[in-house]
Amino acid sequence: MQIVNATAQDKDEILKLYKMQIGREFCPWTEEYPDGETIDFDLSRDSLFIMKEDERIVAAISIDEDEEVGALPFWNKDLAPGREAARLAVLPEYQNRGLARQMLRCAMKVLKQRGYRSIHFLVNRYNVKALRSYATLGFKTVGECHMFEQDFLCYEKKLEDED
DSSP states (O other): OEEEEOOGGGHHHHHHHHHHHTTSTTOOOOSSSSOHHHHHHHHHTTOEEEEEETTEEEEEEEEEOOHHHHTOTTSOGGGOSEEEEEEEEEOGGGTTSSHHHHHHHHHHHHHHHTTOOEEEEEEETTOHHHHHHHHTTTOEEEEEEEETTEEEEEEEEEOOTTO
């Protein structure tokens, strides 16, 4: 499997991957979000990455600049500038294989290359499987918030050379 920058040709398949997540436990996504415009915006910023097995997209992640999430008071100002990892999705039949961690490692590497000092994201506070997974990557819980009709833990990590 390889991780590459998404292109406009990948848009329909990425949107299908996103729509598959709707209704899954802990997923706040709806029919309206994320949508084609979200994908277009990520593509325009060279911030959407996909994992492919052969030619099939099995996972996606974006590097986001969400003002609402970025304005949360929990992010360490000494680690600025930082960016959010967002819209992490894995095909249901590929889950529990460590692909989400691989996608996060990719996001960390790209952010480090682009001069950012930290990465942060939100995780549903009751998603024990995800919480355990992210802890193994060295993320720290730095706060809690209620957004998008869910309770989240705020995770942050300083980007190191080995990320």
